[in-house]
Amino acid sequence: MPRALIIGVTGQDGSYLSEFLLDKGYEVGAVSRKTSSDSSWRIGHILDRLQMFSADLVDQSSITKVIEAFKPQEVYNLAAMSFVPHSWEAPVLAGEATALGVTRVLEAIRHSDPAIRFYQASTSEMFGKVSQSPQNEDTIFHPRSPYAVAKVYGHHITVNYRESYGMFTCSGILFNHESPRRGLDFVSRKITRAAAAIKLGLQDKLKLGNLEARRDWGDARDYVRAMWLMLQRDEPDDYVVGTGQARSVRDLVEFAFAAAELEDWQQYVETDPKLLRPADVEYLVADAGKAARVLGWRPEISFEQMISDMVTHDIQELTRARQQGQAVCEPRPERWKDV
Numbered sequence: 001m002p003r004a005l006i007i008g009v010t011g012q013d014g015s016y017l018s019e020f021l022l023d024k025g026y027e028v029g030a031v032s033r034k035t036s037s038d039s040s041w042r043i044g045h046i047l048d049r050l051q052m053f054s055a056d057l058v059d060q061s062s063i064t065k066v067i068e069a070f071k072p073q074e075v076y077n078l079a080a081m082s083f084v085p086h087s088w089e090a091p092v093l094a095g096e097a098t099a100l101g102v103t104r105v106l107e108a109i110r111h112s113d114p115a116i117r118f119y120q121a122s123t124s125e126m127f128g129k130v131s132q133s134p135q136n137e138d139t140i141f142h143p144r145s146p147y148a149v150a151k152v153y154g155h156h157i158t159v160n161y162r163e164s165y166g167m168f169t170c171s172g173i174l175f176n177h178e179s180p181r182r183g184l185d186f187v188s189r190k191i192t193r194a195a196a197a198i199k200l201g202l203q204d205k206l207k208l209g210n211l212e213a214r215r216d217w218g219d220a221r222d223y224v225r226a227m228w229l230m231l232q233r234d235e236p237d238d239y240v241v242g243t244g245q246a247r248s249v250r251d252l253v254e255f256a257f258a259a260a261e262l263e264d265w266q267q268y269v270e271t272d273p274k275l276l277r278p279a280d281v282e283y284l285v286a287d288a289g290k291a292a293r294v295l296g297w298r299p300e301i302s303f304e305q306m307i308s309d310m311v312t313h314d315i316q317e318l319t320r321a322r323q324q325g326q327a328v329c330e331p332r333p334e335r336w337k338d339v
């Protein structure tokens, strides 16, 4: 049985990658950090099939111990402080976890078994203020947040360990990907959740920031397949993964409200200057030609299908919560301006 270790298993991608690898017959080691509240809701249904470990990217010995104990053949580093506004609130922590954390994992691999194949969750945010469109593996980076700066470090150190030590390290430069398991703070889920809540009469208004920002939004269930494909090649390399289609936040709102059968989305949506970022990324769109050519990867779930799934899921979840008298989680306000 092949053995894969997923760091960041409690996140959106960690949960889908776990399911994907279990279906392929892998023994899956799953790393989460110790927190005071339970964060395993996305993997509750497969917990008994995972080997759970505790480790934190800011703590070298915890990472080293897990890798030595589980002895994986593949390691997927999906852990990061992934919500961009949080990185302005805690820029040093962003660097510790999202940048240096990658080196900690690479060092643990290098000293325990340098033959382990490593996947690093890089991001289209590294392109930031873009120099060309669409963006591919050769596009220069111009990061626009402490998060993106940290990810650029993570990307380069991943390439560097390949070049310095001949290790099998890959960097997946993934564009935005969403799903019904997306965190409530990210704009897609904030919108689908609000459309569902408004439809059910639980909410009146939705406050948003920059409606003109454009992203290349794909579905997380497609993107975890690309991660795995990268580690199955004969040679390690870096790949851009995206759909090649950009849409604005405004387009997303329009589509989600229509999916909830709400006419005239403008009457519900307000823009709030407090939700604008100190520096935003205005336009990202992928040229994923290399992933298609070399990995045979193509997205299978359309934007429309994904947003419809998210709206349907949110309507069902809120309906159930209401029937059972449960409290409903809300997105947190973006707070960086109040600090």
Ligand code: NAP
Residues within 6 Å of the ligand: 007, 008, 009, 010, 011, 012, 013, 014, 032, 033, 035, 039, 055, 056, 057, 058, 077, 078, 079, 080, 081, 082, 083, 097, 121, 122, 123, 124, 173, 174, 175, 176, 177, 178, 183
């Ligand atoms: P996510 O849902 O926010 O999950 C992030 C995971 O990282 C969580 O399991 C979190 O654990 C863990 N984590 C955070 N800090 C940690 C630390 N110090 N030590 C150990 N674990 C830590 O993110 P996602 O959407 O699944 O994304 C997965 C990865 O891909 C991230 O690195 C993200 O930056 C990158 N990425 C995402 C996208 C996207 O559109 N989704 C695009 C490009 C790249 P807790 O549950 O304890 O918080």
Ligand code: GDD
Residues within 6 Å of the ligand: 082, 083, 084, 122, 123, 124, 125, 174, 175, 176, 177, 185, 186, 187, 188, 190, 207, 208, 209, 210, 211, 213, 214, 215, 249, 275, 277, 280, 281, 284
């Ligand atoms: N979150 C949020 N909330 N974003 C808003 C809002 C709002 O109320 N209003 C407008 N936006 C705009 C943001 O300014 C940004 O331009 C865009 O919507 C997308 O924001 P997010 O969904 O928070 O995602 P992101 O693009 O900043 O980052 C995500 O994708 C990256 C890949 O490009 C995260 O998943 C990152 O971890 C990932 O690397």
